[in-house]
Amino acid sequence: xxxxxxxxxxxxxxxxxxxxxxxxxxxxxxxxxxxxxxxxxxxxxxxxxxxxxxxxxxxxxxxxxxxxxxxxxxxxxxxxxxxxxxxxxxxxxxxxxxxxxxxxxxxxxxxxxxxxxxxxxxxxxxxxxxxxxxxxxxxxxxxxxxxxxxxxxxxxxxxxxxxxxxxxxxxxxxxxxxxxxxxxxxxxxxxxxxxxxxxxxxxxxxxxxxxxxxxxxxxxxxxxxxxxxxxxxxxxxxxxxxxxxxxxxxxxxxxxxx
Amino acid sequence: xxxxxxxxxxxxxxxxxxxxxxxxxxxxxxxxxxxxxxxxxxxxxxxxxxxxxxxxxxxxxxxxxxxxxxxxxxxxxxxxxxxxxxxxxxxxxxxxxxxxxxxxxxxxxxxxxxxxxxxxxxxxxxxxxxxxxxxxxxxxxxxxxxxxxxxxxxxxxxxxxxxxxxxxxxxxxxxxxxxxxxxxxxxxxxxxxxxxxxxxxxxxxxxxxxxxxxxxxxxxxxxxxxxxxxxxxxxxxxxxxxxxxxxxxxxxxxxxxxxxxxxxxxxxxxxxxxxxxxxxxxxxxxxxxxxxxxxxxxxxxxxxxxxxxxxxxxxxxxxxxxxxxxxxxxxxxxxxxxxxxx
Numbered sequence: 277x278x279x280x281x282x283x284x285x286x287x288x289x290x291x292x293x294x295x296x297x298x299x300x301x302x303x304x305x306x307x308x309x310x311x312x313x314x315x316x317x318x319x320x321x322x323x324x325x326x327x328x329x330x331x332x333x334x335x336x337x338x339x340x341x342x343x344x345x346x347x348x349x350x351x352x353x354x355x356x357x358x359x360x361x362x363x364x365x366x367x368x369x370x371x372x373x374x375x376x377x378x379x380x381x382x383x384x385x386x387x388x389x390x391x392x393x394x395x396x397x398x399x400x401x402x403x404x405x406x407x408x409x410x411x412x413x414x415x416x417x418x419x420x421x422x423x424x425x426x427x428x429x430x431x432x433x434x435x436x437x438x439x440x441x442x443x444x445x446x447x448x449x450x451x452x453x454x455x456x457x458x459x460x461x462x463x464x465x466x467x468x469x470x471x472x473x474x475x476x477x478x479x480x481x482x483x484x485x486x487x488x489x490x491x492x493x494x495x496x497x498x499x500x501x502x503x504x505x506x507x508x509x510x511x512x513x514x515x516x517x518x519x520x521x522x523x524x525x526x527x528x529x530x531x532x533x534x
Numbered sequence: 535x536x537x538x539x540x541x542x543x544x545x546x547x548x549x550x551x552x553x554x555x556x557x558x559x560x561x562x563x564x565x566x567x568x569x570x571x572x573x574x575x576x577x578x579x580x581x582x583x584x585x586x587x588x589x590x591x592x593x594x595x596x597x598x599x600x601x602x603x604x605x606x607x608x609x610x611x612x613x614x615x616x617x618x619x620x621x622x623x624x625x626x627x628x629x630x631x632x633x634x635x636x637x638x639x640x641x642x643x644x645x646x647x648x649x650x651x652x653x654x655x656x657x658x659x660x661x662x663x664x665x666x667x668x669x670x671x672x673x674x675x676x677x678x679x680x681x682x683x684x685x686x687x688x689x690x691x692x693x694x695x696x697x698x699x700x701x702x703x704x705x706x707x708x709x710x711x712x713x714x715x716x717x718x719x720x721x722x723x724x725x726x727x728x729x730x731x732x733x734x735x736x737x738x739x740x741x742x743x744x745x746x747x748x749x750x751x752x753x754x755x756x757x758x759x760x761x762x763x764x765x766x767x768x769x770x771x772x773x774x775x776x777x778x779x780x781x782x783x784x785x786x787x788x789x790x791x792x793x794x795x796x797x798x799x800x801x802x803x804x805x806x807x808x809x810x811x812x813x814x815x816x817x818x819x820x821x822x823x824x825x826x827x828x829x830x831x832x833x834x835x836x837x838x839x840x841x842x843x844x845x846x847x848x849x850x851x852x853x854x855x856x857x858x859x860x861x862x863x864x865x866x867x868x869x870x871x872x873x874x875x876x
Contacts, residue, residue: 278571279567279568279569279570279571279572280568280572282564282568283553283565283568283569283572284748285744285748286557286558286561286564286565286568286742286744286748287553287556287748288556288558288750288752289748289749289750290750291556294552295553295556298549298552298553299572301541301545301549302541302546302549302572302573303572374856378848378854381845381848381849381850381854382844382845382847382848382854383843383844383845384845384849408843408844410842410843424842424843425843426843426844452843463752463753463754464752464753464754465751465752465753466749466750466751466752467749467750468743468747468748468749468750469747469748469749470746470747470749471746471747472746482856482857485856486856486857489854489856490856493853493854493856496844497846500840500844500846503840504840510712510741510743510749511714511741511743511749511750511751514705514712514713514714514741514743514751515714515716515739515741515751517674517675517705517714518673518674518675518676518703518704518705518714518715518716518739519672519673519676519703519716520672520674
C-alpha cells in the first residue's frame with residue numbers, strides 16, 4: 277500500500293486516473309484503501325429532480341449509487357440506502373445552499389456539493405467539494421486554457437462539543453491542471469495536487485457551518501497561494517537552474533562579432 | 535467494487551512498463567522499487583524492467599560516466615550501436631551500458647565502421663567544439679554530443695549527410711523534493727544538391743516538485759529553419775571583408791563568386807564552421823530564450839488563469855460573511871415566501 281502511494285506521488289498528475297485504475301487492477305485486495313486514499317478528479321452527475329449537478333465522491337456513495345445533496349435521492353435509485361439522520365440532513369441542506377453562494381463568489385461558476393454523515397465517536401464529518409472547469413470550451417472567461425481544472429476536496433471531522441467548544445480537523449486537497457497549446461510555443465502543461473491539514477478548537481456559538489466555512493475559506497486561500505507561488509515558482513526555478521536565463525550568462529563572443 | 539479479474543502476466547507487464555516509462559526525470563529507480571513491491575511477481579518485474587529501462591534511458595538521454603576517467607557518454611538513440619553499446623563520438627569510444635543499473639561498465643575503442651569518415655568527422659568535430667563551448671556557458675549541468683546520423687561514410691562533397699546535436703541537462707535534488715531535466719535535439723541536414731542546410735530543433739523540459747503534493751511541468755517546443763549555402767557565402771564574404779579569419783581573401787572570394795563550382799574541402803569546412811558560429815549557435819540560444827520567455831509568458835497567463843479558476847477574493851472583494859449566513863437563509867425564505875405570495 278505504501279509502495280502504491282509512492283507510485284502515485286511520482287506519476288504525472290494528469291495521468292492519475294490511469295495510474296489509479298492500473299493500481300486497482302494490480303492490487304484488487306486494496307481497492308477500498310486505494311479509492312479512499314488516492315484523490316481523483318471529481319466526477320459529476322445530473323439530478324433531474326432539482327435540475328442541478330452534484331459531485332460524486334466516496335462519501336455520498338452506497339454500492340454503485342450516489343446521493344444527490346439537492347434531492348437527497350440516490351442515482352441510480354437504491355433500496356435500503358444510507359441517509360444522514362434528520363438533524364444532520366438539515367445542516368447539510370443549509371451547508372449546500374450557503375456553500376453554493378460562497379462558491380459562486382470565489383469561482384464565478386463551477387459546481388459544489390456538501391455531504392455529511394455521523395462518525396463513530398458521536399461527532400460528524402462533513403465533506404465540501406468544488407469543481408471548476410476553466411477550459412476554453414467551458415467556464416474559462418479569459419479563454420487562456422486549452423484545459424484547466426480546479427478540484428477541491430475538504431473533509432472536516434467535527435468532534436462532539438464539550439463546554440461549548442468543538443474540535444475541527446480539516447484535510448484539504450486541491451487538484452489543479454493547466455494545459456496550453458499554442459502553435460508558436462508548443463504544448464505546455466502543468467498539473468499537480470497538494471494536500472494540507474488544519475486543526476482548530478472553536479466555540480460553537482456561531483454554529484458549525486460558520487466555523488467550518490471560515491476554516492475552508494482560510495485553507496483555500498493558503499492552498500491557492502502555495503499553488504501559485506511555491507509550486508509554479510518551484511518549477512520555474514528548476515527550469516532556470518537547468519538553463520539560466522540569458523541575461524545571466526555571458527554573451528557568446530563569436531555571435532556578436534559582425 | 536468492480537469485478538475482480540485476475541490479470542495475466544502480459545497485462546501486468548504492460549501496466550508495469552507504463553509506470554516505469556512515466557517516471558519523472560531521475561526517478562525511475564524509485565518507481566521500480568515501489569513497483570517491485572506492488573507487483574509482487576519477480577518474473578514480471580524483471581521483464582518489465584529490462585524492457586523499459588533502455589527506452590527510458592534513451593528518451594531521457596541520460597548521461598553516464600565512463601570508467602577510468604574516460605569522460606561522460608550520453609545514452610541516446612543517435613549513438614546507439616547495439617542493445618547496450620553507445621558511441622561517444624568525441625572520444626571515439628564505445629560505452630558498454632547496464633541499462634537497469636544505469637551505469638557504464640566497460641569502454642572499448644570504436645571501430646572505423648562505427649565512426650564517420652574523415653570528411654564528415656571534420657564537420658562533426660568542428661561543430662562539437664562550438665557546441666561544447668555553448669553548452670558549457672548556457673547549461674551549468676549540461677552534457678552535449680554531436681552525432682552523424684546519416685551519410686557518415688560520405689568521403690567528399692556531392693553527397694548529403696546529417697548531424698544531430700544533443701544537449702541534455704538534468705538536475706536531481708530529491709532532498710529538496712524536486713527534479714528536472716532539459717533536453718534539446720538539433721538536427722542539421724546538409725543537402726548538397728539543393729545547397730541547403732536544414733535545421734530542426736526539439737526542446738523538452740520537465741520538472742517535478744513533490745513536497746506535500748505532486749506538481750509536474752511538461753513543456754515541449756519545436757522549431758526549424760533552413761538556410762541556403764548562398765546566405766553563408768555572403769556571410770563568408772563579410773567575414774573576408776573584415777579579414778577576421780586571416781585567410782587569403784582572393785581565394786575565398788573566388789569561391790564565393792564561383793558558386794556553381796564544386797566546393798573543395800577546406801571551403802566546405804570553413805563554411806560549416808561559420809555556419810555553426812553564425813546560425814546554429816545563436817539559434818539554440820534564441821530558441822532557449824524563447825522557451826524561457828514562453829515560461830515567463832505562461833506565468834503571467836497562469837496567474838490570470840488561476841484567477842479564472844478561483845479568485846483570490848470573492849467578487850465582493852471581502853471575505854465571505856460566514857457569520858451572516860443565517861441572513862442568507864432568511865433572505866431566501868423571504869424571497870421564497872414572496873415567490874409563493876405572487
